[in-house]
Amino acid sequence: MDAKEKCGIVAASSADDVDVVPKVVQGLEALQHRGQESWGIAAPGKQILKRMGLVTDWASQAAELAHYCGSSGIGHVRYSTKGRSVLDNAQPIQIESEFSIAHNGTIANAEALAAKASEEFGASCDSDTRATGYRLLHHLREAGDMFKAFERLSSELSGAYCFAILAADGSAYAIRDPRGYRPLALGYIEEARTYAAASESCALEAMGAAFVRDIEPGEIVMLNKKGIESRRFSPKVEPAFCSFEFTYFAHPSSRINGVSVYEARKNFGRILAKRFRIEADVVVPVPDSARPAALGYALESGIPMDEGLMKDRYKRKGSIRSFIEPDQGGREEVVKKIIPVRDVIKGKRVVVIDDSLVRGTSSKSIVDSLKKAGAASVKMAVTFPPIRHPCYMGIDFPTKEELLAHKVAGNEPDLAKTAELVAKEIGVEEFYYNDIEGLAAATGLPKDSMCYACVTGDYSKVSEPRVRSERSVEA
Ligand code: SF4
Known part of the structure; x- marks a missing residue:
């Protein structure tokens, strides 16, 4: 497997048909500390727009962005230390004509998912995000509904993930894994009647959105013209929030799991x-x-x-x-x-x-x-x-x-x-x-609610067998 994704994600949808693309771009700019190699946005009915480098360089493409609009959208900034730093690996990634997907995390059993994607769709998956996307497509075509499809997919996924997904009908989805390794927050822009989700609250702030709450571990939230709809896709398990987010990765102005990163x-x-x-x-x-x-x-x-x-x-x-x-x-x-x-x-x-x-x-x-x-x-x-x-x-x-x-x-x-x-x-x-x-x-925060595996070598919270077997190969 070539690429592993870390990154920052944004999703937004307006009930008033307001163009949310400028807001998504603002959110990505505020998440630039989570990824500086490439960025991208997706809006309904548009080809995904991807660029290498910083979002803040977008001013040079302002004319192009002026025609890129939509009442919903998702966006991504990418950081990868293993994957090739090329435009191909930039996100969001289009999965057939059904949806686009953006990811923050690492899917440890991506090889197995990629093999299935290749068998079923003839897809060549060089990233964990693309492989996951094709497995989601499989379940979506079977279940006919994104909530059910993701619930089925989640039992196949090992590792850590937050996803932003934009479906063909314009609904956006924000998803956080059952342990809540990476942060994901929900916000609301009153004047545009727009719901937004982003990797960190600093992005919501930049979008002019009031912080509503953290998206729960194991929760999928749909954002569309009707507002939001939330469901759990997994039973509650002990959380394992990444303690390194507080130390280094997150922006100091963010609040994560109710805690100010700056004060921490x-x-x-x-x-x-x-x-x-x-x-x-x-x-x-x-x-x-x-x-x-x-x-x-x-x-x-x-x-x-x-x-x-x-x-x-x-x-x-x-x-x-x-x-x-x-x-x-x-x-x-x-x-x-x-x-x-x-x-x-x-x-x-x-x-x-x-x-x-x-x-x-x-x-x-x-x-x-x-x-x-x-x-x-x-x-x-x-x-x-x-x-x-x-x-x-x-x-x-x-x-x-x-x-x-x-x-x-x-x-x-x-x-x-x-x-x-x-x-x-x-x-x-x-x-x-x-x-x-x-x-x-x-x-x-309670000591047991966070992950310290890189310090202790204790990966017991990552209970999925495929993660353990891959680890033992690398350890
Ligand atoms: S605490 Fe360490 S091992 Fe756990 S998610 Fe964060 S960086 Fe990874």
């Missing part, structure tokens, strides 16, 4: 400061996602925070997030665009706050640049525990070998020992990790 990040910093009294003169965040945590650390510790690292926003890649760049070359290019502010750093004992340490590429480079800028010492604390295991639920930590904590410390159970080994590797005097308890406490 600030609390991560406070918790680190309570646990580790680090001797330092200045707290420096790694831009951008670690800013709230650094503020929390500074407030709790009394050490002043300053912007000692800046993104160069005027270079092409200055505003792009390094972790979601599709290849190592791209990630390094992004890191080079983080520039130390010599006047803040020179002669100071710096404590750098970062959200997480995955491959260690950016950390090493940042530490090096701080030293070159004259820092008296560099220490570091990160808000996410050591990542030692791959994710099969929609964030691509592809192999253990790429994960620094695993590389230098294996399965060392002692957090302090692991941190010591990481410190040596990235060249800092001291290094500190948050732990799972601290992570859960900062969000205020």
Whole structure:
């Protein structure tokens, strides 16, 4: 299987026949942090519009978009670290003439679905989304109804997913998997009598929609001219919301599962400061996602925070997030665009706050640049525990070998020992990790309601047998 999708999705439908395409585009722009490789939109009766690059570049295609309209629509921004970064893999994807589909997540048993799609439809499926789409088509043709069709499909799906689907009759659907790994929120634009669903509440805000609620794990919501209709497609099971969304992936202005991402990040910093009294003169965040945590650390510790690292926003890649760049070359290019502010750093004992340490590429480079800028010492604390295991639920930590904590410390159970080994590797005097308890406490959510599989290697919540067997091959 070639492509795995992470991404952000949007769906909207107006009861007043108002053109919702501009709203969908606004929603996608607000979800740009979830995917920066390509984007696309679908509206009833129109060919899907797909482009490589950023949605914000859409101004250059404004004339084309002016003719692209519809009273319902769906949209997608794509991030893929394994799939080819080509237009073919951009979404939404059209499935025959019946519907288009956009996906945020990873379907672990896509190979099996693709084989069935090939057998039944002669379809060549090079992505988990296309394979899932064709299986949905199979069930839709049998059941004649999207709710029933998805309920049947859900028993075949392993992994994590949120889907936006646009049916031929113009109805849009927003679907969240039974564990709720990825976020999905519902909103309403009063003046246009438009319901909207989006990966994060920040997109609803950008669309001018009032937040209505999170879409429940195991829920499918239909949005059409009559309003909304919701059904459960699976029994309730213990949720497994991705804790990495709070740390890094989600936008700080979003509220997820009733929790402000910004406040959670600030609390991560406070918790680190309570646990580790680090001797330092200045707290420096790694831009951008670690800013709230650094503020929390500074407030709790009394050490002043300053912007000692800046993104160069005027270079092409200055505003792009390094972790979601599709290849190592791209990630390094992004890191080079983080520039130390010599006047803040020179002669100071710096404590750098970062959200997480995955491959260690950016950390090493940042530490090096701080030293070159004259820092008296560099220490570091990160808000996410050591990542030692791959994710099969929609964030691509592809192999253990790429994960620094695993590389230098294996399965060392002692957090302090692991941190010591990481410190040596990235060249800092001291290094500190948050732990799972601290992570859960900062969000205020029950510890058992979140996923930490990339930290613990415990995938027991992913109970589907096909996921387990694929994992054992890769582990
Ligand atoms: S394994 Fe890690 S990144 Fe993947 S869903 Fe779980 S917490 Fe999120």
